[in-house]
Amino acid sequence: MPYSETFKDHLAHPRHVGELPEADVVAEETNPVCGDRLRLSLCLKGELISAARFLAYGCAPTLACGSVLTEMLEGMTRDEAAHITRADLTRALGGLPARKGHAAALAIETLRAALVEIDKQRS
Amino acid sequence: MRRVYLDHSATTPVDPRVVEAMLPYLTEIYGNASSVHHFGQEARAAVDRARHEVAALIGARPNETVFLSGGTEANNLAIRGIAEAAEQHGRHIITSQIEHSAVRGVCDALEKRGWEVTRLPVYDDGIVRVEDVIEALRDDTVLVTVMLANNEIGTIQPVAEIGRLVRERRAAGHRHLWLHTDAVQAAGRIPVGVEALGCDLLSLSAHKLYAPKGVGALYVRRGVRLVTQNVGGHQERERRAGTESVASIVAFGVAAELARTELDARAEHVRRLRDRFERGVAQSIEDVVFNGDAARRLPHLSNISFRYIEGEGLLINLDLQGIAVSTGSACSSGSLEPSPVIRALGRNDELARGSIRFSFGKDNTEEDVDYMLEVLPRAVENLRRLSPLYQRAQAERAACETQPVVAGN
């Protein structure tokens, strides 16, 4: 299988699974073509993302992206989070097969939706 | 780590008895079976013996058996060979919606070149109906190709009934109508006889019955004319050019003999393991759907959809714990290809994506089933924990349970 050990570790032991009852923002996006789905809940303390949780349905890379994304997000500021790219996620997972790039795209899309929600609440 | 191989429909390990029988043909007995000298004649004799054994497995005559590179080539030769030979009589082919890609691909390719293809439905039990074959038959139909047993859900198709129908039609004047069946998954697992089936062509692959990959056979009933696809040599009575892979053919012969003599014992063994596994799954995991008719299917195979999760994640999790299974769906470039077989049963995308095939073999043990039943429920549970579909369903269920129940009349 073309997946890295890091990838498999995320799949076997996904980090930050679930939802936050006290979440400040929740975003859920689906890939309309394949039906993959990612749900992200975040708690904020000032500028800081103090907690991040995810739920995911779909291909293995979609699950792993949810796991690695929430791991990155905790402790980041809103602006740092805005700079995370697909390439960052892919790299953090030790690479993804080219045909699975849509999983990282869905994760970034969900993150962007959450950030838009944060900004809306702030303005 | 404990390793449990439950993917015998993908391929099987080579039986040590088979390895032993083939080894001399890689070392001392290395002649080309077409050579006139002693070396060649030894190889020829070995190929002939293997041909007897492979023919015996399916109740055919040795000279009706063509050796080639495997199931895929057998299907190509059968379907293209008939389509091209019978072209002037018609360009219509009947097949099913659940054929292996080696049949599906050939039919698709012929369709692009102007043949018409009718793909029969299989209903929710995964089985083709003879009435649908009757309805699909036309004066210009030259070939019916329906697999004997499906590779993903194991359902056994009514090929013998279709065979009777085809013979009747032929007797009634529809002279250029032939029946092919892909028996790659069935052979060695259930009794297969070309007379009982009434088929004209039948595909076999050695690596599904404890012989090496890269060798197979096509049964061609005496009198059936095919256009040879691989030309450039006189081997296999002009039906398939290329130097015979003697050692592999010897292995196939021995494996076929073992499959024939051990068939009942093997079938009983895998059926017991499979049935115990399925009972265990039904007891320990909620929201599962067993795919394919429970009775009319191969004894070694179980196909299960686990709701709310996707097959690949489960496959990788099981692999990390030493268990090898397979899934029929693939998702690439964001375009989903849920298993066409599970979709053909009328299941939705979610069930088609969550389907896993478990296929047992003669060397699996009760302990393998125990280990599986220990690992699988946990793996499913872990994946469901992170599925938003599952969380939603659970929330809905909880809401229903807290609703006051209105008593019925």
Ligand SMILES: Cc1ncc(COP(=O)(O)O)c(C=O)c1O
């Ligand atoms: C039903 C069926 N037909 C054909 C094949 C192809 O056989 P081979 O791998 O020998 O080309 C397979 C193997 O997966 C199969 O399951």
